[in-house]
Amino acid sequence: MNHRLFRPALLAVVAASAVVASGIATPTVGAEAAPVRAVARESSAWTPRPEQYPDTVKTTDIPITMDDGVVLRGDLIQPADAHGEAIDKRLPVIVTITAYNKTAMSGGGGGLAGPPPSYLVKRGYNYLFVDARGTGSSAGSWAAFSARENKDSGKVVAWAHRQPWSNGKVGMAGPSYMGISQLMAAGHHPKGLKAIFPQVPGADVYRDVVASGGQLDVGFIPLWLGLVNGTALIPPAYTGSDPQSAIGNLLDHLIGGGSFTMTLALQALLGGNPMYDGPFYRQRSAINYLDDVTVPTFLIGGQYDLFQRGTPMIFEKLMRNGAPVKLIEGPWDHLQGSSGADVGDAGYGSIDELQLRWFDSWIKGIDGHLDEIAPVTYYEQGADRWVKKPRWIADDLHARSYALSGSSAMGGRAGELRLKDPKAGTSTLVPLPVSGLCTRSANQWTAGVLSMVWADNPCFTNNDINDYTGLTFQTAPVDRAVRMQGPINAHLFVSTTGGDGMLSVVVEDVAPDGTVHRITGGWQVVSQRKLIKDRSRYLDGQLIQPWHPFTKESKAKLKAGTIAPVDVEIFPTGAVIAEGHRLRLTIQGYDVPHLLAPIPDLPSQALPLKIYTGPGHRSVVTLPVR
Incomplete structure (x- = not known):
């Protein structure tokens, strides 16, 4: 086999798989x-x-x-x-x-x-x-x-x-x-x-x-398992000198690898033990x-x-x-x-x-x-x-919380992000299974394969269209640059229709011309909201990186009519909201093709949620700022 030809061919197969998947669902240290x-x-x-x-x-x-x-x-x-x-x-x-x-x-x-x-x-x-x-x-x-x-x-x-x-x-x-x-x-x-x-x-x-926030990664994991099983088809170089061992290993890999991966994937999709941490x-x-x-x-x-x-x-x-x-x-x-x-x-x-x-x-x-x-x-x-x-979270960082204020509506009506005096409001989030498709998240969670297929895809550089499928809250244009670095927490008060739901939360930079730059994101299933404080991370006494158990035992659906706080771990980053730009937080119910609920949970996680703001339900996003 010509292995120089195999390598780009393999990448092409993986790239094609990603397209199909997306369609389915010291200088001085100071x-x-x-x-x-x-x-x-x-x-x-x-x-x-x-x-x-x-x-x-x-x-x-x-x-x-x-x-x-x-x-x-x-x-x-x-x-x-x-x-x-x-x-x-x-x-x-x-x-x-x-x-x-x-x-x-x-x-x-x-x-x-x-x-x-x-x-x-x-x-x-x-x-x-x-x-x-x-x-x-x-x-x-x-x-x-x-x-x-x-x-x-x-x-x-x-x-x-x-x-x-x-x-x-x-x-x-x-x-x-x-x-x-x-x-x-x-x-x-x-x-x-x-x-x-x-x-x-x-x-x-x-x-x-595998399950960021408690839902299954169906963007990258299938591609990864396909890559391992696909490369198993390459015959060993010692086939000529020891054909019996070589062919035996090849068959073992095809059977054993497929059994390992297929069994795990099926059990997870059906809500079995591989769906939970352990x-x-x-x-x-x-x-x-x-x-x-x-x-x-x-x-x-x-x-x-x-x-x-x-x-x-x-x-x-x-x-x-x-x-x-x-x-x-x-x-x-x-x-x-x-x-x-x-x-x-x-x-x-x-x-x-x-x-x-x-x-x-x-x-x-x-x-x-x-x-x-x-x-x-x-x-x-x-x-x-x-x-x-000198360190990942250096001494010059401190916690800053922006409170969600007022109400937002899907389709483009934004609520506010304020440092103080948030207004009370209630916003209804209807999960739409297209949220995430036109974003850089789709490229991230297919390992960058989509950018190989379409490098200048405008969805990778402007999140504006995708934001219409969720609830947005944003600051007024900032009069002084906001520099953030490290993990971020969104503390959101929610109620649910079916006892569960997914919160896909995105931190963004809105330029004066309306271009929306996706900075980073995080995800959290409502029923897995249990917080372990001594494993979570705090800065200035404020939570910036929550830790949830994600076990079968920690899962608890939210009773009808109950409003409860849910902490969403937003993955770490380094960014600046420049003077004249806005900081935006967008909340959606899906991140496609990245995440999917296991089959038994699909009905309850596809129903509307409500987000509450104001003095009585202080929903906030907390950033480490410099």
Whole structure:
């Protein structure tokens, strides 16, 4: 099979699936933000070192035996001389573990494949791509981030540490699934692991992506499962030398992977246990493996990414542990953050150069002048600039609450957002199953595939049409810029017709010409409104990031005639409402094609809700502002 042709073909299949799915349903770190443009090479004491070796060479399907006897397979890429012969020298190893078939991924080149390995290999690193258990050329059964697979990640690093072509020092790199695998490996403290570089990794798989707010992700999850099962069709490279094992693994993957994914999906859609948070998802959440991890970690995150919520949480967890950790959070969706193509815009070098700086510093002992890189560098929407900070939630932030005031009506009549003296009002929200279609949310929750199909889709840059399908509340034009950064909470008083409902809440910037820029969003099922205060986050005593259990036991429908507060976690961001612009909050009952209620809950979550405002029912949105 021509794998160079396979890779774009696979992306085309995924893109087509997304279209169908959418149709269905240091510079100084200080208190003041400093703008950074392009790659400020002249201001840096660091420059990338040149290539040491002219070529690379690959050895495919090397067997890696796990402690339970299951054989994983890896492709090793080594630096080579001008004749294509591997350099006979022990070198540090960069490891990537993937479920998307190493044969399709090991060439790199963008998207979920991440940057190509040749940049590092030609500068004196070996690079090892390994298929996760039950995927690609590896034996066993795939069960996405099971305890067994997570243990494998640590075992693979330890294996690389011991090999005759390794000097014993190991790093890890890769985006998405490959980024999460790094965190799982680090949690097992394998010998030899010196540094990791996860791009767009998740922290809490349930809240980040599977069921944000308590409804099922039907935008990304089917595409993701299709990608894993689709790449399982690529035959192993060792088919000719060991056809019996190769064909046996191929059949096991097709049967086992399909059984795992189809069973889970069906149970969740029917409202079974996979619909709720619990041990299954905790086992698969990287944040639960990081309690004592201190390995140096460089994180790349995206403000429009699938793991918009989780990547900053990983950063904060590692910083609390005392780990050397950096975070760049850019205006990227999942495919953009995975490719790293625009990471250089943050001002520290391209993705290849940043990885070289990081691994040279922590693995080779070469000074990468890492003190030039702020702990946190994030893109500020609305200002087109990069902001540098010492922490994710820095000391210069404080909580500001805007109260919803008066009434709003679907179709364009806006209520108000006020800092004080809100007026009483009642607004009726009728869930419309088209809300979300004409938004950047549709692109975000199909991992950025829709922008590959139609990059200049006006729905990605103007939310105005979509807002007519919900209730809007907005400020008067602000006379002073409002800078926000971090997680946001919407505290809304609601009543329901059927005891339940979905609140899809969007924070927006309305320009003087009427263009509506979607900044970020959040979601919450009314019946899952139970709040766990000691797991929630507060700033100046005000709630900015609620934590809900999302269990079967915590589910409680709202009695007819009862008005109750519901806290909606709005995913973190960095943005400014410029002088003369308006801050807008829009509330809708759907986010299509992102979320869908399980079948038993569809009737009650499709009925009207009411939103209450005023002194007696103080509905507010609380922002961390600078």
